Amino acid sequence: MEPQQTLPEPAPVKKASLASTIQKALESKRHSKQPFPEYRSFIQHHYDGLAGKLTAVSGLLTGHALLAGQVLKDTAFDLRGCKRILDAGCGNGRHCKYIVKRADPNALVAAFDLSQRMLNRARRRVRGNRVHYVAADLTRLPYPDGFFDAIVCGWVLEHLPDPRPGLKELTRILQPGGKLLLMTTEDTFAGAMTSSLWHCRTYNRQELRAVCEECGLTWNRQLYFTHLHRLFRLGGIIVELRRAL
Ligand SMILES: C[S@@+](CC[C@H](N)C(=O)[O-])C[C@H]1O[C@@H](n2cnc3c(N)ncnc32)[C@H](O)[C@@H]1O
Incomplete structure (x- = not known):
């Protein structure tokens, strides 16, 4: 009688759930299909066009316009005592508005964006002439090393296929011990919808944390707009980071 052949056990296949398959299918792939430039x-x-105009409306619909004030306050990302503050990728000035309100009167406030039209929208939205605006790309910034002691970067990093060049630039212009409030789209169902609407990528929280550490930024504390956002994984990744001393 022929000896029976024992076949090796097949390697366990990780089954993707239906939800994660739909999520992946929804996510925009544009950033990975063409060179970065x-x-x-x-x-x-x-952002120069209609989409940029619509950020004011979408901010109201998602609640982000009002919720911005929840993270830019003394008990969350505290700007008191900061001397030079930057809004990185300021868009229509949603965060600039709060920075100007909460920063010390003598603090310098700067903001940049890739889109000149978004900068114009920010200029119209933020009253007064306290903010120093400039058109710039997050991966090549026109500021000296260690210039800022606080940076707010809201919903911009998802527009970089690889976050490292942007994070390294933010680390470079942040003074040692300086802090960064980073807000970005998470790899959740809500994040996938955001990704498809705004042609951006999403981030996995643990992977982003590792990349931040690699770029010299310590994950200090995670923030959430409300308890409901925390419970239902809504509102994206909001984290306060520190540049090592
Ligand atoms: C979703 S909006 C967020 C704007 C603002 N931070 C806010 O939270 O309302 C994204 C902004 O990032 C800007 N942006 C995208 N890629 C950029 C880059 N590589 N450098 C600078 N700004 C960029 C866009 O022009 C747009 O104004």
Whole structure:
């Protein structure tokens, strides 16, 4: 009688759940399908045009416009005592408005964005002439090393296919011990919808944390707009980071 052949056990296949398959299918792939300079130029035109105009309405619909004040307050990302504050990728000035309100009267406030039209929208939205605006790309910033002691970067990093060049620039211009409030789209169902609407990528929280550490930024504390956002994984990744001393 022939000896029976024992076949090796097949390697366990990790089954993707239906929800994660739908999530993946929904997510925009544009950032991975073209070289970064082309994708960046597409994003610039996207925000220069109708999409940029709509950020004011979408901010109201998602609640982000009002919720911005929840993270930019003394008990959350505290700006008191900061001397030079930057709004990185300021868009229509949603965060600038709160920075100007909460910062010390003698603090310098600067803001940049890739899109000149978004900068114009920010200038119209933020009263007074306290903010120093400049058009710039997050991966090549026109500021000296260690210039800022606080940076707010809201919903911009998802427009970089690789976050490292942007995070390294933010680390470079942050003074040692300086703090960064980073807000970005998470790899959740809500995040996938955001990704498909705004042609951006999403981030996995643990992976982003490792990349931040790699770029010299320590994950200090995670923030949430409300308890409900925390419970239902809504509102994206909001984290306060520190540049090592
Ligand atoms: C979703 S909006 C967020 C704007 C603002 N931070 C806020 O929270 O309302 C994204 C902004 O990032 C800007 N942006 C995208 N890629 C950028 C880059 N590589 N450098 C600078 N700004 C960029 C866009 O022009 C747009 O104004």
